[in-house]
Amino acid sequence: MTPPSWYTLAVLAAMFVALVKEWFSADVVVTTALVLLWATGVIDTSEALGGFGNAGLLTVGFLFIVSRALQDTGALARLSDIVLGNRLHRRSGMARMIFSIGTISAFMNNTPLVAIFTPAVRDWAQQRGKAPSKFLIPVSYAAILGGTCTLIGTSTNLLVSGLLEAEGYEPFSMFEISPVGVPVAIAGAIFISIFARYLLPDRRPPSQNLEIESREYSVRLQVSEDCPLIGKTVEGAGLRSLKGLYLAEIERGNERIVPVRPTDVLRQGDRLVLFGVTDTVVELRKTRGLLPVDDADDTEQPELLKERNLYEVVVSANSPLVGSTLRSSEFRRRYDAAVIAIQRNGERLRQKLGEVELEAGDTLMVEASPGFHDVWRHATDFYLVSEVKESERPRYALAGICLTLTGLMIFAMGTGVADPALASATTAVLLILTRCIQVGNARNSIDVSVMVVIAAAFGISAAVSNSGLAATISSAVVGLGITSPVVMLAVVYLMTVFFTELLTNNAAAALSMPVALAVAQQVATLTGNPINPRPFAIAVTIAASMSFITPIGYQTNLMVYGPGGYRFSDFARIGVPLSIVTFVVSMLLIPQVWPLN
Numbered sequence: 001m002t003p004p005s006w007y008t009l010a011v012l013a014a015m016f017v018a019l020v021k022e023w024f025s026a027d028v029v030v031t032t033a034l035v036l037l038w039a040t041g042v043i044d045t046s047e048a049l050g051g052f053g054n055a056g057l058l059t060v061g062f063l064f065i066v067s068r069a070l071q072d073t074g075a076l077a078r079l080s081d082i083v084l085g086n087r088l089h090r091r092s093g094m095a096r097m098i099f100s101i102g103t104i105s106a107f108m109n110n111t112p113l114v115a116i117f118t119p120a121v122r123d124w125a126q127q128r129g130k131a132p133s134k135f136l137i138p139v140s141y142a143a144i145l146g147g148t149c150t151l152i153g154t155s156t157n158l159l160v161s162g163l164l165e166a167e168g169y170e171p172f173s174m175f176e177i178s179p180v181g182v183p184v185a186i187a188g189a190i191f192i193s194i195f196a197r198y199l200l201p202d203r204r205p206p207s208q209n210l211e212i213e214s215r216e217y218s219v220r221l222q223v224s225e226d227c228p229l230i231g232k233t234v235e236g237a238g239l240r241s242l243k244g245l246y247l248a249e250i251e252r253g254n255e256r257i258v259p260v261r262p263t264d265v266l267r268q269g270d271r272l273v274l275f276g277v278t279d280t281v282v283e284l285r286k287t288r289g290l291l292p293v294d295d296a297d298d299t300e301q302p303e304l305l306k307e308r309n310l311y312e313v314v315v316s317a318n319s320p321l322v323g324s325t326l327r328s329s330e331f332r333r334r335y336d337a338a339v340i341a342i343q344r345n346g347e348r349l350r351q352k353l354g355e356v357e358l359e360a361g362d363t364l365m366v367e368a369s370p371g372f373h374d375v376w377r378h379a380t381d382f383y384l385v386s387e388v389k390e391s392e393r394p395r396y397a398l399a400g401i402c403l404t405l406t407g408l409m410i411f412a413m414g415t416g417v418a419d420p421a422l423a424s425a426t427t428a429v430l431l432i433l434t435r436c437i438q439v440g441n442a443r444n445s446i447d448v449s450v451m452v453v454i455a456a457a458f459g460i461s462a463a464v465s466n467s468g469l470a471a472t473i474s475s476a477v478v479g480l481g482i483t484s485p486v487v488m489l490a491v492v493y494l495m496t497v498f499f500t501e502l503l504t505n506n507a508a509a510a511l512s513m514p515v516a517l518a519v520a521q522q523v524a525t526l527t528g529n530p531i532n533p534r535p536f537a538i539a540v541t542i543a544a545s546m547s548f549i550t551p552i553g554y555q556t557n558l559m560v561y562g563p564g565g566y567r568f569s570d571f572a573r574i575g576v577p578l579s580i581v582t583f584v585v586s587m588l589l590i591p592q593v594w595p596l597n
Contacts, residue, residue, distance in 0.1 A: 004468060007467070008463050009469060011033050019568045034460060037463040042463045057458075060451065062427070064446045064447060065446070069431040070402055071394070072395060073394055073399040074288055074394035095189070098189045098193055101113060101142040102185055105142065105147050106147070107152065110146065118136060121136060131202045133200055134196065134200050137196070138196050139556075141548060142192070144546070144547065144556060148545050150177070156509050156544045157172065181542065183585055188581060199577075217277070218274075218275055219292065220292070223266055223268055223270040223271075226288060226396075227289025231266070232266055233263050233264060234260055239272075245284075246276065247272060248274065250264065309367070310366070310367055310387070311373060314362070314384040315382060319380070322360050326358070327355070342363070342365075344362050398436045409423045464502070485596035490587055492540065493542070495512060495515065501547055505553065505554055508553075512540045516537060532596070535595075535596055538594060546583075549572050550572070
């Protein structure tokens with residue numbers, strides 16, 4: 001090995017140690033490694049910065065905007081309800097999620113798929129008091145496994161097919177890799193369904209761990225005619241599984257249903273009396289057709305609530321509200337806001353909101369225009385005025401437009417009608433222009449840390465190639481002197497897995513294919529048969545996507561890394577045995593479908 005090879009290997013080793021030990025965040029560690037390789041001339045400026053302008057990276061950024069638009073219009077909630085249901089914590093529910101995502105991933109790019117489901121699964125888990133860390137790695141792995149089932153499942157498959165064609169061989173057909181890819185995906189999905197609950201950590205956001213200390217609000221919600229919960233039981237609607245929520249009673253005309261049973265069926269016009277923490281109230285408010293009962297005249301006026309956010313305010317001792325009810329104080333006229341929930345020192349207030357006599361220290365959750373905070377934060381009426389983050393009501397009327405644009409984007413990506421970067425960029429712009437997403441939310445939706453790690457990975461990949469480290473490894477594989485074709489196939493597979501965990505899936509495929517073709521030639525010489533690169537190309541295709549041990553080898557792993565609160569070692573805990581499972585299945589099937597001699 002040359003000095004640049006040794007230096008690059010040392011930098012990569014230090015990077016892995018820093019990531020495992022979590023001395024700094026992943027984006028800082030990877031960027032530092034990039035700078036060290038750049039500063040010493042292993043890579044030049046264009047290679048170091050090339051990843052930041054890469055079309056794949058820009059595609060990921062635009063897909064973050066598409067994902068947020070699906071959230072903001074409520075379209076994501078509809079899709080996730082179908083896939084996730086209300087029993088994801090059971091083994092059969094986890095299997096349904098994994099197989100559903102894997103099936104979709106076989107026919108569309110897995111990056112937008114994970115971008116869509118990551119926030120949905122995270123929110124689903126948090127609402128039900130489950131740790132998102134138990135579910136988000138399975139989302140990424142399901143998409144990876146599904147991508148190996150067809151030619152268009154992932155860009156890696158297309159890359160290897162193109163490399164084959166460039167060498168004068170027939171490219172892959174649409175379902176040529178399916179005889180191996182489908183069984184590998186099924187075996188992997190079964191493994192995750194059974195063992196994810198044991199191998200993945202239980203890490204919860206602070207808001208979930210501090211539930212006992214959270215403020216519990218009293219809130220009344222009315223079931224309107226367009227509510228999808230109509231006709232469902234209380235349990236089927238998920239009102240029994242939301243963490244931090246208690247459904248005290250149902251008002252149905254002059255009838256009061258107390259206590260509420262899981263089998264009670266919800267009807268249009270029902271008014272639900274609930275007690276819940278802030279996050280739960282916010283999520284309930286986002287449910288289509290589940291509207292707060294107005295504080296002043298006890299009827300809902302949707303036009304008042306349009307384009308408004310939620311705020312928490314604490315009534316001061318000098319406030320004119322003390323001793324008055326919301327109705328008598330004319331709260332709406334005075335503050336241009338509607339109270340949707342009240343909290344009083346843990347006391348459960350069962351009166352109608354308009355009949356509660358306010359006291360100093362009461363916390364009110366109000367729905368008001370964005371300027372409410374600026375107008376009242378310094379007033380003596382309230383001790384505190386704070387905005388509840390991400391509390392905007394979904395724009396359900398625009399869900400159809402958002403789904404249509406997203407569907408067209410997926411079609412364009414899957415069929416090759418448009419370049420993925422162009423398709424995602426066009427969709428993001430159209431979503432903003434059609435007001436499916438606000439400009440501010442579009443900016444905030446982009447996870448900069450994930451983007452930095454992905455961009456830096458391109459420069460590190462170039463360093464491995466430029467330094468001669470990749471060539472050294474490739475030469476060693478060919479020079480091992482192995483005579484068994486099956487063992488040679490296994491070496492090519494394991495070498496590709498090593499590359500994909502160290503670099504990226506496409507870089508691993510690009511580096512491994514020359515070695516695979518050289519090994520195929522060696523097998524042909526040993527057996528006296530014509531060269532057959534097919535089994536070795538298939539091995540590279542499958543192995544390049546099997547990035548389960550580290551988060552940096554595949555961009556979908558990076559996309560769930562932060563939202564799941566994962567540590568570097570969490571991927572290895574479940575990824576090592578999963579990699580063994582997929583390796584064994586691949587080695588059993590590839591020689592059967594494409595004989596080696």
